Amino acid sequence: MMVAICKRYLWNSSDMQDVLQESFISMFNNLNQFDVNKASFKTWSSRITINTCLSFNKRSTKNSSEELILNLHAPYIDPNYIDSMSDEELIGYLEQMPFPYLQIFNLFIIDGFTHQEIAEMLGIKVTLSRKRLARAKEWLQKTITDKNEFCKKYIFKQ
Amino acid sequence: MDDFLNKLKARTENLRLFNHEGVDQDALWANIEKEIGEVETKKTRGFIFFLPFLFLLFFIGSVGLYFNKNTEERVNMDNQDTTPQNSIVELPLNQSTSFCNDDDKQSQLGKKAKNILIKKPTEKLIPELSLTVEHPNFQFNIPDNDMASTSIVAVKKESKGSFFESSAELQNSNQQISTNKEMAVDESTKVINPKNQLNNSLDEKPSLKAKEKNVLLLTSDTIHLIEPFLIQPSSNSTLGENYVNKIYNRTKRKKISIGLFSGTHLLYSNYRSTNSGNQEREQLLNSGFKSQLGYSVSAEIIFNLTDKIKITSGIEYVYSINQFNYSTAWDTTFQSPQNPNIIVNRMFKRNVIHHNRHSIFSIPILLGTDIRNGRLALGINLGVGLNFTLSQKGKSLGDDLEVLEFPNAENSLSPIPEFFFSYHLCPYLNYQLSRNLKFQLRSNFKYQNYGTSDFYKEMGYSSILTGLQAGIIVDLIK
Incomplete structure (x- = not known):
């Protein structure tokens, strides 16, 4: 699932492994913020992966027009x-x-x-x-x- | 959403758009485990920052126990003051020291005198002891040559009431000081009691003057009554005078006060790049942040080491607000709604205005001194603060000049570290409201150095806090 998200959202698919790694680390570090009453783990982890992809795109496309x-x-x-x-x-x-x-x-x-x-x-x-x-x-x-x-x-x- | 997009949505819902080929899973998990291990190590290191806090608590507790012990000793002395060996002045040769106390004596007005200390020093101790205290309403006059029968008497009443309005019994000679308001001269004790009405209250501030080489010994409970009139012993003072000095200083050291303050402040952030490539970011950050009013509340405990030097510590909660203002512009091109064949080029501008907020728990350790003039005192405190960041929320510029929010789920980095030092300069003005109560108005200048962080890479970050606080100080132990 996370790989599919990365492939869909990343500007450059060669960065996928880095972004996946960042996403997993963010998830582990913020696991205490996960509330099962608010969202499922799938939704929560998808959101983190999407946000990580978007941030990565911002950084990588800053100077490109x-x-x-x-x-x-x-x-x-x-x-x-x-x-x-x-x-x-x-x-x-x-x-x-x-x-x-x-x-x-x-x-x-x-x-x-x-x-x-x-x-x-x-x-x-x-x-x-x-x-x-x-x-x-x-x-x-x-x-x-x-x-x-x-x-x-x-x-x-x- | 129209039919075309609905159809697309229906197709893509169950569509396996991509697979996970090309991901080296072993390398991925190895890197994740490595990163998580580093994060846990950082958290362990963070605990070290609490060690100074624990040390400070231990220090405050020790000082508190020390002063508490002294207070208990004094109370014990007061309770045992009928025993000559338990003299408050603790003279080395106490065979001629006598005490008089009024524990079970009631004055004619039905009030107890608090303390009476009578010292009868020997010639060996204080060969030239003499005392003359002049006042329009009363006099002490103790002859130099009659030390054996001379007593120095100081009577303390509660703050309200007359200075010499108590009964007292001189145990050694069973001499009774008259409690009549118009006391006669007691020839046997060589103490000339007040001639006139003795109901002048402390507020009238009698102008007592002790002449050169005169010594007046008072208990710790009474010394504050004539404290403003005491002459500090000179360098060539006699042994007896040194005892006065000893008692005087020991009494001052016992003074503890607590203060409660609140106030407002402005926080000016300062960013400095450590790399020439970061100068644009430095400029944008310095111009993008504007200070807004924050507030702080604090509770302090003040230890008076000497008459002039004091140490202040306590806890403070500081809530600061900064406005982050940042603009970006970019071009975009779109099809004209009126004529599809015309492409319009427009520039978009994005203006981010966000109120960054952070709260800090601070423990100041300040050394201070003051100058007194009547009810007013002007002083200054200098020292350091141990600061622990409680929360921080807002937006700032990231490494690549993009606007980053902190903290968020994907990025746990924050601009202000969990612990940092601050350096304080606090001039203040005290006004004595009553015997144990003071009002204090003070300004705060703090330099807070946050150092470098992962959020602001290759950037130094600090701030200057300027504020105004007002509060009250209550003297607990005198």
Whole structure:
């Protein structure tokens, strides 16, 4: 579980072992703060791992700038198309997603945090969190459409 | 959330997105065990910081027992004062020392005299002993050449009442001092009692003057009554005078006071980088923190070593607040809502304002002195403080200039160490409200050195506390 979280949240997956180690140490050191009445151990340990990943990303991306200039004219995609995608295909799309969008996507869609919680965790405004989620969706729609058009245009025609 | 995102959520819930390949589990657990071992070692080391505290408690307890023992001895003396051998003045040759006490005697006013000490020194001890005390209302006059029959009498009543308003019996010669308000001269004891009305209270402050080489011996309970008028024995003082000095100083050493104080303060933080690469962080931290009013309460115990020197210790709770103000700005680009083909570039600014709070339990150890003028006393205390951090919460800049919250679940590091020293400078002003009660107004200047920590790597961290405190001091043992 923790490995999966690290892989999803880390900017650079080669740091996974370091982050896992930090997460385990944080858990052991703060085990006295764990209250079974408030949350399960799985939830508590997941939260610690996510926080550790986010902190690690902050440190590693401090001096890096990310190109966010995207032509986000996203076409409409039938939601049922998602069901027709294979696991590998879906993972492939998510792995290509720009990291700021993927971070919000992971936190909101997969781990179920609210925008308010995401804003506090990442140190951003709630509106920016909402915007990034919307743009993640647009990016995904556009990427799927572009790939399909590419396939139609160049692969299926052959 | 629209249908597209709902579908995505449904797909990802049971989707095994990634596996754990590529993780060297043995190396991972080996590193974890190593780190946990280091943390436990640090905790063990932390216990060492409590050793000075235990030592201080032992010291205070020992001093308390010492003074308590002295008090008991004095009480025993008071109770056995009909026995000549138990003289308070403890003269080496006590064959001519006599005592008079009033334990079972009642004055005509129905009040007990507290203590009467009569000293009849021999010529061997004090060959030139003579005493003349002048006052508009009474006189002592003890002839030089008649030492064998001369007594020095000091009578102490409770603080309210007349100075010489008690009955007393001189045991050696069965001489009774008259308790009439207009006492006659008692020729047999060579004591000239007050001529006029003797009901002048202590508040009238009679201007007693002891002439050169005169000696007045008083019990520890009575000495404070004429303390302001005593002449300190000179360097060539006689043996008898040295006894006065001995009694006087021993009496002063027994004085213990306790004080209760509260006040407010401002805490100015100072960061200094030990590495040239940290100067930006140093500048941001120094400009980002602003002091806000905190408060403190303390209970102190004051030991008067001598008339002028005193040691102060106790416990203090200090609650400080600092405002952390930090701004970051970054560019972002987004699609224009009106025209999807236009990309808008905007700059976002993030301003963090947070109130950092921390509380400290402090044990000051101060050495002080003062100058007295009437009811006022101006003094100063200097010393060190042992400080134990109780709690701290807030935000600050991390190593990479990111805003870090402390403490949090993922990071147990904190900027202020669990234990640190502080250096105190406390000028104060005392006002004597009553015999045993003083009001004190004082300012506090403390330099608190937190040293370097894992939170502020390659940064020195200290602060200066300036505050104002007011409180009362009660004298417990005189």
